[in-house]
Amino acid sequence: MKTKITEMFGIEHPIMQGGMHYVGFAELAAAVSNAGGLGTITGLTQKTPADLANEIAKCKDLTDKPFAVNLTFLPTVNAPDYPGYIKTIIEGGVKIVETAGRNPQPYLPYLKDAGIKVIHKCTSVRHALKAEKIGCDAVSVDGFECGGHPGEDDIPNMILLPRADEELTIPFVASGGMADARSLVAALAMGAEGMNMGTRFIATQEAPVHENVKQAILNATELDTRLVMRPLRNTERVMNNAAVERLLEKEARLGSNIKFEDIIEEVAGVYPKIMMEGDMDIGAWSCGMVVGLINDIPTCKELIDRIMTEATDMIQNRLGNLLK
Numbered sequence: 001m002k003t004k005i006t007e008m009f010g011i012e013h014p015i016m017q018g019g020m021h022y023v024g025f026a027e028l029a030a031a032v033s034n035a036g037g038l039g040t041i042t043g044l045t046q047k048t049p050a051d052l053a054n055e056i057a058k059c060k061d062l063t064d065k066p067f068a069v070n071l072t073f074l075p076t077v078n079a080p081d082y083p084g085y086i087k088t089i090i091e092g093g094v095k096i097v098e099t100a101g102r103n104p105q106p107y108l109p110y111l112k113d114a115g116i117k118v119i120h121k122c123t124s125v126r127h128a129l130k131a132e133k134i135g136c137d138a139v140s141v142d143g144f145e146c147g148g149h150p151g152e153d154d155i156p157n158m159i160l161l162p163r164a165d166e167e168l169t170i171p172f173v174a175s176g177g178m179a180d181a182r183s184l185v186a187a188l189a190m191g192a193e194g195m196n197m198g199t200r201f202i203a204t205q206e207a208p209v210h211e212n213v214k215q216a217i218l219n220a221t222e223l224d225t226r227l228v229m230r231p232l233r234n235t236e237r238v239m240n241n242a243a244v245e246r247l248l249e250k251e252a253r254l255g256s257n258i259k260f261e262d263i264i265e266e267v268a269g270v271y272p273k274i275m276m277e278g279d280m281d282i283g284a285w286s287c288g289m290v291v292g293l294i295n296d297i298p299t300c301k302e303l304i305d306r307i308m309t310e311a312t313d314m315i316q317n318r319l320g321n322l323l324k
């Protein structure tokens with residue numbers, strides 16, 4: 001399948017794996033890219049730019065296909081060494097960067113001068129338009145369903161994608177709630193040039209996370225995610241568990257007086273323990289409503305091949321036959 005996104009990134013299939021903290025290591029990124037999609041290493045999971053350089057080198061050993069690095073611009077006081085990470089990305093010869101979080105404008109010239117394609121992930125049409133205006137090559141439109149940070153507008157993809165299609169000139173991929181061929185065909189119908197998946201790619205053979213994480217995804221239904229940190233205007237969609245219930249109870253009790261320090265135990269530094277050690281109740285971890293559609297743990301190639309085969313059949317036969 002050829003779309004503006006496959007052409008822009010030099011990939012075979014219009015399927016991207018979004019950056020995921022403590023999931024997006026070289027093994028997963030390379031597996032997605034080797035399967036013809038676009039894999040992504042999560043930049044900030046690597047503690048220093050030197051660590052990221054090693055991860056990029058590792059990914060290059062595992063694949064000769066294009067892959068991306070995610071750079072998430074966090075609303076923190078002590079900012080990570082973004083210039084250092086960007087230098088590493090450029091020197092590592094990475095050709096695609098997925099930016100997310102705050103406005104990437106201050107760093108964009110360095111990436112563009114190095115010939116890097118930038119896809120910015122955003123949760124609203126106004127942010128997507130801003131990304132277009134400042135020179136991003138594409139956007140990833142992340143609906144309210146998504147795992148991670150859906151923003152504060154709460155617009156699901158059934159509305160957000162056609163709205164993006166109405167306003168944007170640059171190509172966009174649909175992100176949030178994407179799992180299978182139905183997602184891809186629907187995304188294309190709503191004007192997207194491909195789709196981005198997070199949660200679905202965690203439940204794959206190559207995702208380098210503890211088996212408990214994959215099982216939790218298999219066991220969960222679409223009713224099992226919660227929104228946390230809304231009172232802090234840093235809303236995150238996470239898998240429900242004991243820590244999340246505790247966190248929500250604090251939010252209800254403290255109301256608008258709540259501070260980040262009140263919930264630090266449930267959210268700070270929990271990812272390694274969850275993703276690497278499988279300690280599933282220790283804290284809040286991002287997870288999309290799409291868990292309700294995930295029932296197996298295929299290889300990335302099996303997953304992507306299945307999506308493409310079924311999407312082709314759906315377009316040619318199921319939809320095509322409606323016109324006969």
Ligand SMILES: Cc1cc2nc3c(=O)[nH]c(=O)nc-3n(C[C@H](O)[C@H](O)[C@H](O)COP(=O)(O)O)c2cc1C
Nearest residue numbers: 018019020021100146147148176177198199286288
């Ligand atoms: C466990 C997990 C960690 C994530 N970490 C990040 C991150 O560090 N940076 C980022 O830009 N997006 C992050 N995301 C969001 C994904 O890249 C993607 O946009 C999102 O998962 C799409 O929604 P879906 O889960 O419904 O597919 C994360 C998502 C998950 C599930």
